[in-house]
Amino acid sequence: MSEKTILLCMGTRPEIIKMAPVYYALKQNGLEPLLLHTGQHEDMADPMYRFFNILPDFSLPLERRSDALHHLSAMLLEKLGAAFESIKPGAVLVHGDTASAAMAALAAFYQRIPVGHVEAGLRSHNRYNPFPEEKNRELIARLADWHFAPTQNARQNLLRENIDDSRIHLVGNTIVDAVRLATSEYPEMVADPDEMSGLQLRGLRDMLPGSRLLFITAHRRENLGRPLLSISSTVRKILIADEKVVIVWPVHSNPKVRATVDEVFADLPEEVAARIFLTRPLSYSTTLNLLKRAWLVLTDSGGIQEEAACLHVPVLILREATERPELVSSGGGRLIGTSSAAILNAVGELRDNPAAYQAMCDAINPFGDGYAADRIKDILTRSMHG
Numbered sequence: 155m156s157e158k159t160i161l162l163c164m165g166t167r168p169e170i171i172k173m174a175p176v177y178y179a180l181k182q183n184g185l186e187p188l189l190l191h192t193g194q195h196e197d198m199a200d201p202m203y204r205f206f207n208i209l210p211d212f213s214l215p216l217e218r219r220s221d222a223l224h225h226l227s228a229m230l231l232e233k234l235g236a237a238f239e240s241i242k243p244g245a246v247l248v249h250g251d252t253a254s255a256a257m258a259a260l261a262a263f264y265q266r267i268p269v270g271h272v273e274a275g276l277r278s279h280n281r282y283n284p285f286p287e288e289k290n291r292e293l294i295a296r297l298a299d300w301h302f303a304p305t306q307n308a309r310q311n312l313l314r315e316n317i318d319d320s321r322i323h324l325v326g327n328t329i330v331d332a333v334r335l336a337t338s339e340y341p342e343m344v345a346d347p348d349e350m351s352g353l354q355l356r357g358l359r360d361m362l363p364g365s366r367l368l369f370i371t372a373h374r375r376e377n378l379g380r381p382l383l384s385i386s387s388t389v390r391k392i393l394i395a396d397e398k399v400v401i402v403w404p405v406h407s408n409p410k411v412r413a414t415v416d417e418v419f420a421d422l423p424e425e426v427a428a429r430i431f432l433t434r435p436l437s438y439s440t441t442l443n444l445l446k447r448a449w450l451v452l453t454d455s456g457g458i459q460e461e462a463a464c465l466h467v468p469v470l471i472l473r474e475a476t477e478r479p480e481l482v483s484s485g486g487g488r489l490i491g492t493s494s495a496a497i498l499n500a501v502g503e504l505r506d507n508p509a510a511y512q513a514m515c516d517a518i519n520p521f522g523d524g525y526a527a528d529r530i531k532d533i534l535t536r537s538m539h540g
């Protein structure tokens with residue numbers, strides 16, 4: 155491979171969504187992006203590649219024998235190292251905070267290949283929340299040559315960790331680019347069929363006028379078990395108590411998540427059951443469509459918080475700690491945790507206080523202007539073409 159080859163490494167749904175704009179920007183500029191899929195997510199990754207009309211150039215043969223983090227990381231490191239030896243890229247780009255990203259940065263460092271970190275500098279300052287992502291980010295920061303920070307706050311976090319200012323580039327978050335691309339006519343993208351009329355969401359469209367749509371997701375490791383049980387049973391109460399509430403909850407493909415959610419929502423009266431859609435993971439276009447129409451978003455997902463901010467939909471953040479304080483200080487999101495009382499209070503207040511609700515809708519989007527990928531492309535072009 156030539157020294158200009160930039161290898162984008164990714165393996166999970168959110169990485170694909172947030173790296174797709176970077177891939178397109180690099181490609182249009184005559185650099186040579188290649189894409190390596192690590193295989194960390196399987197069922198949720200494929201539809202995303204298809205949506206963005208990207209085919210990985212390389213896929214790792216991951217043979218996972220357990221869920222253990224040490225097993226995943228060891229296997230990723232070994233397979234990524236072997237792949238880099240044969241591909242010999244001029245630079246490696248990783249995103250965010252996954253095991254795939256951390257191990258790709260380490261494998262690249264071992265071969266003295268420069269590393270770019272997209273979405274650098276997010277910190278909750280809590281080592282176990284999110285776990286293991288907080289330490290994955292810190293590890294990548296120690297290894298990266300280019301730190302593409304999404305916000306001023308992220309930049310400050312990196313400076314506090316003694317990262318040289320000249321290596322930090324404030325570019326915005328590429329999720330804003332992804333939302334822009336996915337909601338506009340982007341010629342190279344294959345928009346998938348509209349699932350609003352599909353099997354998973356049959357009947358939803360007719361219910362939307364006059365109702366309050368809650369879009370919910372929860373899957374983070376810290377929320378498995380008791381917190382997820384609290385979230386689910388509180389959502390069940392809200393659904394039963396308010397007949398105007400309609401809920402769409404795409405349930406993560408982690409079987410532990412599915413088991414809790416299925417158990418809590420079993421045995422609902424028919425009229426109530428008709429107002430909740432517990433679906434498999436949805437396509438990206440349907441997800442954005444529903445977010446746009448939602449009255450309120452309840453989530454522990456990082457990406458969905460950012461998308462809700464782009465679309466000016468209020469978010470209740472179902473976490474105890476956040477690495478996105480910008481969303482809270484902008485007023486678009488509230489960090490409420492997972493207790494039943496906190497969820498009921500927040501939903502009740504927004505229902506009964508239109509001014510408080512409107513203030514959340516009016517908050518500015520703190521994650522950028524939708525041109526982060528272009529800035530990343532410009533910086534890499536300057537660095538790699540001399």
Ligand SMILES: CC(=O)N[C@@H]1[C@@H](OP(=O)(O)OP(=O)(O)OC[C@H]2O[C@@H](n3ccc(=O)[nH]c3=O)[C@H](O)[C@@H]2O)O[C@H](CO)[C@@H](O)[C@@H]1O
Pocket residue numbers: 166167168169171172249250251252255273276284287371404434435436437438441442454455456457458461
């Ligand atoms: C600790 C933390 O915050 N880590 C984050 C984490 O990712 P996450 O928490 O954002 O992960 P998910 O919630 O799985 O994905 C969300 C995406 O999936 C789309 N979606 C969702 C449901 C569905 O049915 N159909 C969809 O299309 C949705 O619109 C959104 O774009 O890793 C990233 C990578 O490094 C980091 O950026 C990021 O900090």
